[in-house]
Amino acid sequence: MAGEVEYTSLDDGVLIERSKEGDQSAFGVLVGRYRDRVYGQIYKMLQHQEDVLDLSQDVWVKAWTRLYQFQGDSPFTTWITRIAINVCYDHLRKKQRRPVEESIDELTEKNGEGEWTPKVDADPLKGIADSEKTEVLLEAMENLSKEQKLALEYMYFEQMEYKEIAERMNCSTGTVMSRLFYGKKNLSKQLEIVLEKHGIDPKNGL
Template identity: 35%
Template sequence: MSSANDDQLISRCLDGDPTAFGELVRRYQDRLYSTVYRLVDNTEDAQDVVQDAFLSAYQSLPSFHGDSAFFTWLYRIAVNTAISLRRKQRLVYSIESGRNGESGIEPLDQSESNRPDHGLERAEEERRIQDALNRLSPEHRTVLILKDMEGQKYEVMAEILGVPIGTIRSRLHRARLELRQILERDEA
């Protein structure tokens, strides 16, 4: 693994070094995949979005000015690509009946993991939450995942999504309320 920083790798890439961008891919693909998977809730779609994000970043690298960290810029490309995919899927899913997705939610409470039935309960709870998340708008789903699952700071989220911090806070508040309402309706 290279000890070069992102700026050095970008410079080498722009100078025609084909291995430099490969190092950036190796450095960030797992982190990016984890977030994207939570956004799109499907292995193949997540892989496609990550690949598209890296391709787009590679093609746009000459226009990267370093106003933000490379990963923040790449993250924004990936999140926007995932949101775009979700919007397209929503149109298709509203016509078709249902969707069989995989759960991408992290464990909610690991304190009870020693109980024999914990795995089944946890899987069911993850499925319920993922189903509820899937019913949120892409904007609400994205802010919930970035803040509550990824632990991103408001400033980073604002930079990634290209909106003011106040917008992030209000979307997050509305998203949490909407998610709570969906989960309560499903329990009733």
């Protein structure tokens, strides 16, 4: 009992260092602290409980084997969330693609000039109820620049504010806003490409 209390009272930094030395009990405390966060992140992206359970385990296995790479430049929560997001990307890449039955209307809207643009007043994942729709969005995001993709992921997957994103990306708030603006604009173009690849007319839907 005393040992358990000792571990649970330690901060993440100490637990991480002990885990790097092979202390599985210390790592177990980290898992306990952030299990729900990892589960929630994966469920948000995939919307499929069975996949979430399996992939959550994959995330923690990867975290254990790659812990030596963690340098403490960002919080452990950010690092483990990034692993979860990448695990979701890998999972979706490996899945056999099925026809997507959703219209681009759910992800985009026409502006005053008749151009299709991302819905900027709501999370683009809002209304995505299954992994097929999520797959389309994530596939489109993979074709963005690294900076745009990362900024969008921070905003939509981690619900960060502009200031937080700026601190994480080591840039000004204005730069973040620019990356998000052009990222959303490019995302609209990529969504059209991906939807057409799945046999959907991006302007008319099914």
